[in-house]
Amino acid sequence: MKRAYSVSNVLNKKFQTMPFKDEWNDTFGCPSKEFSAIIWGDSGNGKTDMMIQFAKYLCNFGRVAYNSMEEGVSHTFQMAMQRHYMNAVEKEFILLDREPWDDMLQRMKKHKSPDFLIVDSVQYTGVDRRKYKQLKELMKKKGKGLLFLSHAQGKNPKGALADFIRYDVDLKIFVEGFKAFPGGRLNGGGQPFTIWQEGAAKYWSKVQ
Template sequence: MKAIGVNTFINKRFDTFAFDDAWKDSFGEPEKNFKMIVYGSSGNGKTEFSVKFAKYLATFGKVAYCSYEQGISKSLQDAIVRNNMEEVSGKVMFLSGGSLPDLIEYIRKSGSKIVIIDSLDYMKLTTEQFKVLIKTFPKKAFIIVAWSKNEAPKSQYGKDIEFMCDIKSYVENFRIKMPRSRFGGNKEFVIWNEGKTVKKNAQPSLFDTE
């Protein structure tokens, strides 16, 4: 147990990411150990957003992108190419397969500051396992991608983890219409400008990612 007085609390400084432009407008200036959940139906832009976000976050530190669902695939390669990820070469590593202990060992050895798990449902990440991750790495940021049903995380684990996250982002038609961030912002985030033409659960011809 730790106790802190009012004045000490008020004067305490927190280490944050200095987000700018659309990122700040939507997500504010999150602490460097923020937790975020990104959820939506297939074909609406979850992976496209995650790759785009990984590129932006790489300007602040190393990113581990855990591609449990798509693996090392052509569809993920296309997203990497579309987002010009070569500009952050060496700062983002894409992982596939492996168990939770394998992931923990990789994070520990790689020095990654941000971890993206795509997806919670495919990996079968439980609430208790998520607690292990954030307890093991209290200074790192975690972004969890999840499937959805009725505009909410599909699984009970996803619903539980949503409550534990600082930023909650529902993706539909290549937009995060109402991000909910404890750090401010909360304006709509546009993942793809043509996304408004995409019907719910449909797969646009340009994209073959989720």
């Protein structure tokens, strides 16, 4: 049986929050280091660029592992990394080339595993809710952040697992027209994040 917490236990409990600044604070506030998130959107709207920018920013707070289960080490992913000058976080960022789920889980169980794990994308994991929850509980127990990228179906994540993850995680980030719209359990923030200024201006001028 798990421990029951008193009111004072909860009120006095310390959480390690990350002091996000500038536009990152405006959008995401100051999340706990063990936060969970899902980013989804239609192809060509900027969701991969959003995740890479997010990964780069998280490198200010620890090491980041990005498991590219969909693209792997590809030319298009290389170009995305070049666009966002990922060489600046050479020591804090690693790219996993389509690493299978169970191997990824074993990697994160290691003593000096990365502080944040990004899984791209949900549709290429090949796992069920049970395996997802196993990873999420491991990351939470170790005080590490977990992020997922997902395809979209309309305004929602595509597929049963992606939809389940959306309801389970802390941050829910919908991407459209090179803007990211945050929702969920935010600690401050709430403003849209512009992924690409020129692309966003062109897209939203047509929509409006």
